[in-house]
Amino acid sequence: xxxxxxxxxxxxxxxxxxxxxxxxxxxxxxxxxxxxxxxxxxxxxxxxxxxxxxxxxxxxxxxxxxxxxxxxxxxxxxxxxxxxxxxxxxxxxxxxxxxxxxxxxxxxxxxxxxxxxxxxxxxxxxxxxxxxxxxxxxxxxxxxxxxxxxxxxxxxxxxxxxxxxxxx
Numbered sequence: 083x084x085x086x087x088x089x090x091x092x093x094x095x096x097x098x099x100x101x102x103x104x105x106x107x108x109x110x111x112x113x114x115x116x117x118x119x120x121x122x123x124x125x126x127x128x129x130x131x132x133x134x135x136x137x138x139x140x141x142x143x144x145x146x147x148x149x150x151x152x153x154x155x156x157x158x159x160x161x162x163x164x165x166x167x168x169x170x171x172x173x174x175x176x177x178x179x180x181x182x183x184x185x186x187x188x189x190x191x192x193x194x195x196x197x198x199x200x201x202x203x204x205x206x207x208x209x210x211x212x213x214x215x216x217x218x219x220x221x222x223x224x225x226x227x228x229x230x231x232x233x234x235x236x237x238x239x240x241x242x243x244x245x246x247x248x249x250x
Contacts (some may be wrong), residue, residue: 097204098216100223108232110152112184113144114237119177122244127236135240136175136183138233143187144172149222150194154201154208162186198223214241 087109090102115123115135123136138202144161148169151157175183204220217225241247 085109085116087113096220100204100220100227101198103227104223104230105235107227108142110234111230111237113139114234114241115139115184117181118244119242123180123183123238124175124178127240127243132174132176133236133240134173134175135237135244136178136180138185138237138240139183140172140175140178141169141205142233143183143232144169145191145226146187146190146194149226150197151190152209153217154206154219154222155193155197156208162190164192194226 088102088105090106092098096223118135121135123139124134127133140163144163147159147162151159161167162172165172198219201219204218205224206218206219208218209215238248
């Protein structure tokens with residue numbers, strides 16, 4: 083089934099705009115991985131980098147988990163792929179599969195959507211321990227849009243290197 087990306091609004095409220103832009107970028111990452119085998123998804127960009135499309139999916143699952151569940155929701159849960167709290171370990175997808183990575187990512191995206199929907203406003207704040215500062219839900223959503231946009235650029239190059247497919 084082809085990935086459908088939501089169309090970001092040109093007018094409207096702040097919360098809805100942030101929500102749709104975040105979902106647009108989530109769908110873009112999924113679209114960049116569409117139709118590839120597990121082996122192609124694990125293909126690394128260039129030595130010594132371990133960057134791969136599947137590694138990006140795993141990394142974004144960690145990012146969703148860390149910002150929405152651990153920070154905004156205050157859940158005391160570990161990272162998915164590192165007992166030591168090393169976000170870089172998610173990039174190593176050498177033993178991963180589409181089912182494993184996308185299963186974890188989709189679970190974290192659904193948690194993030196629920197947490198955002200249940201929040202009273204974008205002004206809800208929580209402490210972000212890595213930064214040592216309080217952050218609002220608004221900043222978390224903007225940060226996730228930034229993370230996805232940056233990594234979707236990486237995904238563009240990775241996908242083109244696999245089968246020549248280009249396009250944003």
